[in-house]
Amino acid sequence: MAVDRETVRRIARLARLAVDEDQVVAMEVELNALLSWVEQLQEVNVEGVAPMTSVVAQRLKMREDVVTDGGCADDLMANAPVAENHFFVVPKVVE
């Protein structure tokens, strides 16, 4: 399977990455090189093999259903690029 430039633009959009035309061309080459390298996985017989979901046999642990954190709005806002009164500010999304 190989990607074309249109696919590169679509994937970049899904990944929320702005790309200019030069980068689209370069990424097309790079992605195809990687995809042809991983193509060798097609030769492995995976008939009846379950995909790995947990690498170490362990039961997912449970905890008490209680509030353990909170009351730290100042901390949450401390690194915000633009903030107003504990709100994150973004460009206008509704007219």
Place this chain on the structure above:
Amino acid sequence: MARPSDPTRFTLAEAREALLSKAISARELAQAHLDAIAQARPLNAFITETSDHALALAAQSDARIAAGEARLLEGLPLAIKDLFCTAGVRTTAASRILDNFVPTYESTVTRNLWNAGAVLVGKTNLDEFAMGSSNETSYFGPVTNPWRARGRNDDLVPGGSSGGSAAAVAAHLALAATGTDTGGSIRQPAAVTGVVGLKPTYGRCSRWGIIAFASSLDQAGPLTRSVRDAAIMLKAMASIDPKDSTSVDAPAPDYEADLETGIAGLRVGIPQEYRIEGAPAEIYELWSRGAEWLKAQGAEIVEVSLPHTKYALPAYYIVAPAEASSNLARYDGVRYGHRASGVDDLMGLYERTRAEGFGREVKRRIMIGTYVLSAGYYDAYYLRAQKVRTLIARDFEEAFQRCDVMLTPATPCAAFAIGAKTADPVSMYLNDVFTVTVNLAGLPGISVPAGLSHDGLPLGLQIIGKAFDEPAVLRAGRAIERAADFKAAPQAWWRAS
């Protein structure tokens, strides 16, 4: 404990003894390392130096020692990979997108180290978001390996992604450092800088507060100058942590306790598939010598097979980017980190922020990850890779029926020149060929310095163990260390005379 003229020559264990016997103060020990760091800036091993913080912590340690209340790592200067969130200390993941990020919380691993009395000397450089094998993808520039080839002045890479931590330990800028290992990022830089690197079993150390790369593979571990120091560090880093649901609910044993009990009767597997084409003969000569060393100390050498080894790297380069593309979706310029300026629509803000904030390798992996998870391709790539991963883990399970640990080379070559492999991603990825299988199977592995290449650069051997059998991994690593008696050290060319 006799005091050496230069306190940065101590191992962690020796410094602990010197502090407790009051042969040196924590403040003197911290100052010696801070001076060494100031003289080593050409290595670019640190992104942020924390000298004031270090001296304040050292003063507290001296008070504790005087009061007879010393803790496990009291007064010991450590470097921390800049992927661990440290409260009030800038944490960047070596990315422009987190260039100005100052966490308001502390990662569990570093919290454990400070609670044990350790002293932070600085945050070390790494590949951006830990994505790389040479520390060349950092937004803050590459790290230079303290080692140089015999008779040459070329700058070499320190390996990656924990390249700053490896360089800092190799150049005696810290007694030990933390790293993270997703495909080899502790063991590979340790091997090419001549230090010990331990990747624990998945779940042994909490991942909470470590900036995520690939969550099913990431694991924190130490880089040190001796196997004993690795045992001390792992004990201090590990804890039961309700904040990481994948961390193990069992206390860490005292890894130092039976470190010297030897390896008589230990069955050491030699996986045949690790004899790959294209690696230099000296790598395999060292591997054979390692097997002889272990045999001479009473181990039984057995040949084992890991048939799916050659598929590990391609599987990794589907699984890891897929998880990365998901983990890195959070960097959007809204809540923290870099934000593009002069953009007046929300989608444009996301796209420009991420285009400006991420470097080329990170973008490449986000693109691959997004593609293999996208509609119509998920089964062909991601699901198949996870099935191959099951087969790789099964290979290990079957081989471990016949042996207790395995011995392999740590890397396919010694340190290479900066810039030598950046043009071809696949040739760069091959640096992790001997380490990546261990992450895919969640197992513990240690790299121990074992000899020098033909041009005088360090080479490592790797011991792989069963899940949570770090004690056997450390014992076998200690046996390699004992036999190799690795005394070579880099010349301190980076110091202004």
